[in-house]
Amino acid sequence: MQNDLDTKFELLRMNAEHFAYDLGKSVIIKPKASIWIIFMPIFFVFYAQKLQKYKKDIQDFARGYQFTKTLALGAAREEKITGEPAEIFFADPPKEVGTPEIWEVVRAVQREEVDILRRHYLKLMDKDGETHADLVRAAYTTAGAYRSFLNRLHKAEEAVNEAVLTHLQTTPEARATTKAIEKRAEEMRLQEMDTIFS
Numbered sequence: 501m502q503n504d505l506d507t508k509f510e511l512l513r514m515n516a517e518h519f520a521y522d523l524g525k526s527v528i529i530k531p532k533a534s535i536w537i538i539f540m541p542i543f544f545v546f547y548a549q550k551l552q553k554y555k556k557d558i559q560d561f562a563r564g565y566q567f568t569k570t571l572a573l574g575a576a577r578e579e580k581i582t583g584e585p586a587e588i589f590f591a592d593p594p595k596e597v598g599t600p601e602i603w604e605v606v607r608a609v610q611r612e613e614v615d616i617l618r619r620h621y622l623k624l625m626d627k628d629g630e631t632h633a634d635l636v637r638a639a640y641t642t643a644g645a646y647r648s649f650l651n652r653l654h655k656a657e658e659a660v661n662e663a664v665l666t667h668l669q670t671t672p673e674a675r676a677t678t679k680a681i682e683k684r685a686e687e688m689r690l691q692e693m694d695t696i697f698s
Contacts, residue, residue: 572617
């Protein structure tokens with residue numbers, strides 16, 4: 501039983517990681533190689549540095565994007581092991597960003613997102629399957645049922661983003677970037693849904 505749970509946990513963790521990484525690759529602009537690299541190889545050094553930064557930015561983005569997903573997956577796993585709902589603990593926010601009151605607002609909507617994801621992961625962990633797609637098909641049975649979950653998740657993520665945009669990252673650039681990320685994440689999830697249920 502524990503091995504089965506560990507296998508499913510790892511499968512779901514890897515799927516979430518791949519999704520976050522692929523999302524990062526699709527929203528972070530990759531530096532383009534210059535024709536000058538051919539004529540002046542020293543420019544390759546600058547390009548290589550930019551490429552390294554790009555890769556690090558994707559990894560940082562993926563880690564940040566997965567924050568609530570990781571909490572939810574861990575909580576679902578703990579609940580499956582103990583039979584009791586897991587308590588969700590958020591790390592202390594950086595003191596230089598926001599106030600405790602602002603972070604309480606953000607954490608409240610993050611808790612809602614984590615709860616939606618926790619229930620989703622529990623549902624998947626209750627099913628049998630060799631792949632993420634197998635688990636989703638077994639848990640939701642129809643594209644419409646899965647789409648309903650995706651809509652709830654999208655609304656929860658929007659609520660978290662809106663809290664952050666309202667209280668912490670208030671620039672127009674932050675809002676535009678966040679909306680682009682939300683749009684791309686939704687597109688990717690719908691593509692995945694179509695693949696799973698085709």
